[in-house]
Amino acid sequence: MAGVIDTNILLYAANRDAEEHALAVTFLTDAGTGAEPWYFTEGILYEFLRVTTHPRVFDRPLSWQEAMRFLSPVLQSPRFQVLQAGAEHWNILAQVLGEVSHPAGNLFFDIRTVVLMREHGIREIYSADTDFLQFSGIRVVNPLKPSA
Numbered sequence: 001m002a003g004v005i006d007t008n009i010l011l012y013a014a015n016r017d018a019e020e021h022a023l024a025v026t027f028l029t030d031a032g033t034g035a036e037p038w039y040f041t042e043g044i045l046y047e048f049l050r051v052t053t054h055p056r057v058f059d060r061p062l063s064w065q066e067a068m069r070f071l072s073p074v075l076q077s078p079r080f081q082v083l084q085a086g087a088e089h090w091n092i093l094a095q096v097l098g099e100v101s102h103p104a105g106n107l108f109f110d111i112r113t114v115v116l117m118r119e120h121g122i123r124e125i126y127s128a129d130t131d132f133l134q135f136s137g138i139r140v141v142n143p144l145k146p147s148a
Contacts, residue, residue, distance in 0.1 A: 002036035003124030003141070004083070004117055007047045012128075012144065014052055014062065014070050020128070020144045027126070027143040032079050041083050041116050043109060045071060083116040092118050099136055107131065114138060 005028070012024035031038045048071065052062045062070070074080045093115045097103050103111060114135045117125065124139045125132055132140045 002031070002034075002038045003122055003126055003139075004039045004041065004113065005031065005044070005080075006113070006125055006127030006129055006132075007044045007051070008128045009126060009143065010044070010048045010071075010074075011051055014048075014067075015058065017059075023144045028074075032073065032077050034079065036079075038080050039083050039117075039120070039122060040074070040080060041113055043112055045074075045082065047109070083120050083122075085116065086119055088119055089115060096135070100134060110135075 009024050009027060012018045012020040013028050015021060018024070049064065049067050051057050052067045052070070053064055055061045075082075093111070096111055096115050096118070100107070100111065110129070110131050113125065114132070117123070117138060123137065124141055126141050126143050128142050128144050130140075132138065
């Protein structure tokens, strides 16, 4: 089942030195060639650009041109869509904030992703980020964990 693909999956796919690189590339390739649509948010794509070009995060950061080249197939594929905030966004945000025990700081990035998912009726996020486990109504799938 398709869902939102989180930043960390893109980062592992772009980072050839990462242990998870091969699994992330395979996952993205399968998603891009499957029949179902997959989703990103603008925030996820911008975070990918921020992290991959940051010299304090990667030993060999990408140039902005390299990072955009990496995203190009994603942005051009009909299988991948970018979620946009709609008319109910702020009402849904208020609901989500009432459900989280301590909404503060960096968690707002994940909160925004969850709000966009709810707004668009998407129930699954593919991520290695366990912070998403604290949100009700969504299923977190880590496609980088080897199947048992």
